[in-house]
Amino acid sequence: MPFQPRVAILVPAPGYYERWQPAFARKAAALTAAGLIVEQRAWTDPGELAGYDLILPLFAWGYQREVAAWYALLDRMEGEGLPVVNPVPVLRWNSDKAYLAELGERGVAVVPTVEVAALDDAALAAARDKLGAEEVVIKPAISGGADGTHRIGPGVPIPADALGERRLVQPLMPGILTEGEYSLFFFAGKFSHAIVKRPASGDFRVQEQFGGREEPWTPGEEALALAAAALAAAPSATVYARVDMVGDAAGRLRIIELELIEPSLFLHHAPDKGAAFGQAVYAAI
Template identity: 55%
Template sequence: MAEICILTPDSGGNAFAGRTENELRALLGTDVRFQPWTAPLGTGDALVLPLIAWGYQARADDWSAALDAWEAAGVPIANPVPLIRWNTDKRYLFDLEAKGVPVIPTAFAPALSDTDLIEARARFGDTLIVKPPISGGADGTYRLAPGDPVPADARGKPMLIQPLMAAIATEGEYSLFYFGGAFSHAILKVPSAGDFRVQEQYGGREITADAPAGARAVAEAALGAAPGDALYARIDMVRGADGGLRLMELELIEPDLFLSHAADGGSLFAEALRARLRPET
C-alpha cells in the first residue's frame, strides 16, 4: 500500500479537487494515493493527510465521528487529530486571542438574532461579516451592509460576527505557508471588484508575494499558540485600520497550499512529509 494517503471530497465532489490531486501526485510520486474522507481508513498507510477533504463542513457530525474513529484506531493523521478537532471550529480564534495573537475582532452568537447585529454594529461598525463557526470556502458567509437584517439562512443559528476589514478590497488577504515548522512562501489573494471573498470560485485571484513586514511574526505566534505542532499550515491575515496585520484564519486541515507559488515548487513540503515518514534514529 502507498505510504501517503490524501483524503479528498466525498461523493459530492469539488471542481478543483482533480487539479490539486494532479499537482500532489506530480510532487510526491507513486507513493501517494487518494480516497474520499468518508471512506473507512485503516492503519496501513504511513501517513494520512486530509488535504483535499473539502466540504466536510457540510457534514459536521460525520466529520466529528470520522475524527473520533481515526483517533481510536490509531490512524497516523497529519496534522494530529486533536489539533484538527480544535481547528474545525473557528472559535479557536478566541483561544488564540487569549494568548496574545492579534486576530480580527470577533463575537459569537449562539443563535443569531437582530439584537446580536445591533450589539455587533455598536462594537465593530455598520458593515459586518457573519459566518458559521464550522465553515469553509466562504460557505454560509454573508456581508451585511448598514441596516441589513439577519439573513434567513442564518437566523437562530450559531454564527461568528466580525467587522468587514476594508483592506480586503484595497490590498487583499495575505497567506503564509509553513511546512515542518519552516516558512515556505506567501501569496496575496484579492477579490473581484465589489466582492469581499477571495476564493477562486467567486472570482478571486492569487499573486505570488513577499511576506509583508510583521506577517511572519503573526503567523509564528499563531502556530506557537495552537495546541500541537502542525506539519503543514496556512495562515491567513489582513491589515487592520491601524496598519497592523490581524489573523483571519489558521488553516490546519485542508488548506489549498498554492505550491505553484513556492520558489522551490513544493520541495519543502515534500521533504517535511518524507522527514515524518523516516524512522527515528
C-alpha cells in the same frame, strides 16, 4: 529498492464538484517526488485505513456541511491510533473558528470576533456595538470556502440561512478591499512562500469561485512574526500550515484564519514547487 511509504489523501465524496483535482495533482506530485506512494480515499467513507504509513486530510472538502461525520472520522482515527498529519488534536481544534478567541486571549492579533449562539436582530446589534462597526461579516463557526459568509451593512436584513443560527460576527476589514488577504505557507514550521489574494470588484470574498485572484507576495517581518505566533498557539506542531491575515483600519495585520486541515497550498507559487512540502510529509512518517 528503497522503502516507499504509502500515504492516503482524504478527498471529497464522489459527486462533489471536481475543481480539487488540479490541486490534488500538484500535491501528489510533490509527495511522489519525495518518495511516497499516494492513494486517494473519500473522507466520507474511507474504508480500512490501518495499512497506511500516513493519512492526510488534504482534500476533506465539504466537512463543514457534514460536521457530525467529520468529527466521527476524527474520533475514529484517534481511537484507532492512526498516523494522521496534521495530528487529530490540531484538526479538531482547527475545525471550529472559535479558536480565534483562544488566539486573541494568548495575545495574537486576530480579527475582532463576537460569537453569537442564535443570530437575530438584537444579537447582531449587540455584536456591532461591541465591535464598534456598522459593516460586518457573519460566518458559521465551522465553515469553508466562504460557505454561509455574508457582508451585512447598516439596514441590511440578516440572511435567511443565518437567522437563529450560531454565527461569528466580525467587522469588515478594510484591508481586504484595498490590499487583499495574505496567505503564508509553512512546512515543518519553516516558511515556504506567500501570496496575496484579491477579491473581484464589488466583492469581499477572495476565493477563486467568487472571482478572486492571487499573485506571489513577499512578507515582511510583521507578517512572519504574526504567523509564527499564531502557529505557536496551536495544540501541537504542524507539518503543513497556511496562515491567512488581513490589514485593519490602521494597517495592522490581523489573523483571519488558520488553515491546518485541507488548505489550498498554491504550490505552483512555491520557489521549489512543493519540494519542502513533500519532504516535511515524508519526515513525519
